[in-house]
Amino acid sequence: MQCSYFDAGRCRSCSLMGRPYDDQLTGKQRHCEQLLPAGVEWLPPVASQESGYRNKAKMVVAGTVEHPTLGILDTDGRGVDLRGCGVTAADLRATFDVLAAFVTRARLTPYDVPTRRGELKYLLLTGSPDGELMLRFVLRSQEPLTRLRKHLPWLRAALPHLRVVSVNLQPEHKAVLEGPREIVLTEVTALRMRVGDVDLHLRPQSFFQTNTAVAAALYRQASEWVAEVDPATVWDLYCGVGGFALHLADGRRDVVGIETSHEAVASAEAARDAAGLTSVRFLAGDATAFALSAGDVPDLVVVNPPRRGIGPELAAWLESSGARHVVYSSCNAASLARDLAAMPSLAVRRARVLDMFPQTDHYEVIVMLEREGGGLGRDQSAAAAEISST
Missing domain, CATH: 2.40.50.1070 (OB fold (Dihydrolipoamide Acetyltransferase, E2P))
Structure with missing residues (x-):
């Protein structure tokens, strides 16, 4: 893609403008692989349309x-x-x-x-x-x-x-x-935002991803990974307008979304009610404070923090919590790597780069973490419990 504003020096916001798109995607994949631990199963990166992608x-x-x-x-x-x-x-x-x-x-x-x-x-x-x-x-x-x-x-x-x-x-x-x-x-x-099979409802002060098509791929990837381990309970921390929580709801699974923005929570609740999803709850509050004060621990935690990452307090809680799986979606691989280092008991099993921001050096990456020695899904856990009781 070429841009006359960039070529004339009027705007330099797109730092990779003019570079072949395949090279951009390869560079982002390489950058992320260098920051994350070795031994990760990498899925092919998700490409975006090169232009006209910003919603x-x-x-x-x-x-x-x-x-x-x-x-x-x-x-x-x-x-x-x-x-x-x-x-x-x-x-x-x-x-x-x-x-x-x-x-x-x-x-x-x-x-x-x-x-x-x-x-x-x-x-x-x-x-x-x-x-x-x-x-x-x-x-x-x-x-x-x-x-x-x-x-x-x-x-x-x-x-x-x-x-x-x-x-x-x-x-x-x-x-x-x-x-x-x-x-x-x-x-x-509220603006109705159709993402895959879910209709989100965006109120004026609620956040949504910049690239709708890649956001749909992000939620789809999380849904596939979560379906494989089939948790009975899920927390979606930094849930925004409920993108992950609403995509992970299956009618049986108990899902709780936490977000500081009251407008975003109202948006998430509107989408939940319109879809008739009775097993999903949304609460306005700080993600770290919620986790530290909760009396229980879910089977799986989704975190989708801002660029600064989840921070040492929440990372320490996840490390010691006993939660078997964590899905971490990050727009900053450097803060992701820092948070992963604080959670050595949670190993990165799979990862995928999603190019949410073509023509720039930014991208999204989603990783599936599994606690060492853990990994039982809902049906496997039930079977194990039955065996242990006999």
Whole structure:
């Protein structure tokens, strides 16, 4: 893939841009193999489409009301327009000119970082596989809200697939994308995100993977590994909107998902209820605190932490917990390797690289850990218990 923005030096976010895709994938596989222990069974890496894979766009708004830019900022804080960004999904790119026109129509003054003046900081856009859209306006204050509401019918007529629209208030001048307060402006409050056989429900402040097709492959891989060991109880720590938990639910298995974000938990519960999955529970809370305070231990734990990893406390708990299996999904192989070193009783049996972020040096990796001397599935455990009682 070639990018005119990259070639012109206007945007360097995609650090591998222009490198043959097979070379990118081979390099990511090699990098991950070097970080993880020897003796792992490696499955073939999961490739992505090279372009148009991003289901979300985080566009900095700059320039003027009459001539807004949608993209990023340069080193001087001036807007660099990236409406033609090739890694962004085509249905999102098709909205950018309309959104720029809406900024002008609603008189939404772009926020100017050097002078700290203006109102509109970001446009956050998410697209579903069915072509539906969620749009969030990140504003410095509520001052433009009346104008935004007034012109919203025009925007919805221009973008008929726009399902959810909200305003996020971020009054502070700092490098934080959004603030805690969200004002939903539409009757629909969640975007339906079809992933494999599961419909997730994304509320405005809930996280979902950037690459829908590769996310589906990630959940599918976890489901296959978990089905092989057939645990009766599963914890999904850092569960987000419930992607792993909902894919692992089989009607018999007791699944608990833990996530700090109340919005994400609400999203997960909505998807669970719509699917009629009565054996899945979601709780808002800190994953480490939940594990340390729980009185029981599940057969299998799924962890999908942010880039920093699970950290020493949770790693120590998993090491001593007695849980037979752990599925660890990581977007940072370096922190994964550090966490694995703190859990020597849990051996990496299988691993797979999934290229969630083509054209960059980032990727996802999922590993299946098994406690040394463990590994009995649900049916095997029942049979062992019956034998021991006779």
